[in-house]
Amino acid sequence: MAVAEARLFLRDPLTAFFSLGFPVALLLVLGSVPSLRKTSPDMHGMSTIQLYAPILAVFTLMLLGLNALPSLLAAYRERGVLRRMSASPVRPALLFGALLPLYLAIAAGSVLLVVLAGPVLGVALPKQPLGFLLAFLLAAAAMLSVGLLLASAVPSAKAGNAVGALAFFPMMFFSGIWLPREFMPGFLNRIGDFTPSGAAVQTLQDSWNGHFPHIVGLLTLAAYALLAGGAAAKLFRWE
Numbered sequence: 426m427a428v429a430e431a432r433l434f435l436r437d438p439l440t441a442f443f444s445l446g447f448p449v450a451l452l453l454v455l456g457s458v459p460s461l462r463k464t465s466p467d468m469h470g471m472s473t474i475q476l477y478a479p480i481l482a483v484f485t486l487m488l489l490g491l492n493a494l495p496s497l498l499a500a501y502r503e504r505g506v507l508r509r510m511s512a513s514p515v516r517p518a519l520l521f522g523a524l525l526p527l528y529l530a531i532a533a534g535s536v537l538l539v540v541l542a543g544p545v546l547g548v549a550l551p552k553q554p555l556g557f558l559l560a561f562l563l564a565a566a567a568m569l570s571v572g573l574l575l576a577s578a579v580p581s582a583k584a585g586n587a588v589g590a591l592a593f594f595p596m597m598f599f600s601g602i603w604l605p606r607e608f609m610p611g612f613l614n615r616i617g618d619f620t621p622s623g624a625a626v627q628t629l630q631d632s633w634n635g636h637f638p639h640i641v642g643l644l645t646l647a648a649y650a651l652l653a654g655g656a657a658a659k660l661f662r663w664e
Contacts, residue, residue: 456546479629485535490568499585552635564625566650573657
């Protein structure tokens with residue numbers, strides 16, 4: 426089932442590109458602008474490209490968790506795939522066992538490409554690798570759990586796309602992809618700290634700079650993973 430889902434994912438080249446290639450491609454484009462590679466006191470001695478590296482590392486998690494997962498599961502529900510699985514020896518829960526590791530592997534591949542491209546553009550490798558790994562795993566758990574919660578509430582693929590977009594664009598804003606978090610007003614930064622995307626970017630940024638991720642950010646991600654995952658398990662309907 427995992428192999429089948431991987432093949433279906435790769436048959437959609439646009440989704441595959443945006444999930445795997447777009448973050449590193451955008452990082453390379455931004456890094457080709459010399460002014461964005463210069464450090465500035467206004468950015469705590471960092472360059473613009475250093476600020477965007479963790480944001481782009483989180484981008485794939487947002488795309489998979491908030492767009493791909495809800496629309497896919499809603500489409501399976503709408504077409505009766507989940508209902509047929511529930512009547513077969515293959516339990517529908519096995520679908521999660523195929524999808525979630527697949528999406529985690531895709532996100533890990535995308536983050537690895539961003540990390541490896543960093544030194545070419547003057548962005549050092551994460552200086553706190555264990556903290557970076559912990560932050561990534563909690564961010565993935567939080568985003569995918571939120572995606573499962575959204576999937577539990579939508580009846581069709583179109584509704585899944587709409588609900589996913591409603592969550593995706595605010596998450597993009599609080600991640601800092603349009604305006605880096607360092608330039609946001611203080612109150613927006615505080616709000617962003619308690620969103621999955623904002624907490625994910627901040628914890629990855631901390632570990633990238635050599636600091637163990639702040640406990641508040643880690644607890645925020647863990648809370649989203651537990652609460653959204655628990656709510657999704659309780660509310661999810663197979664048909």
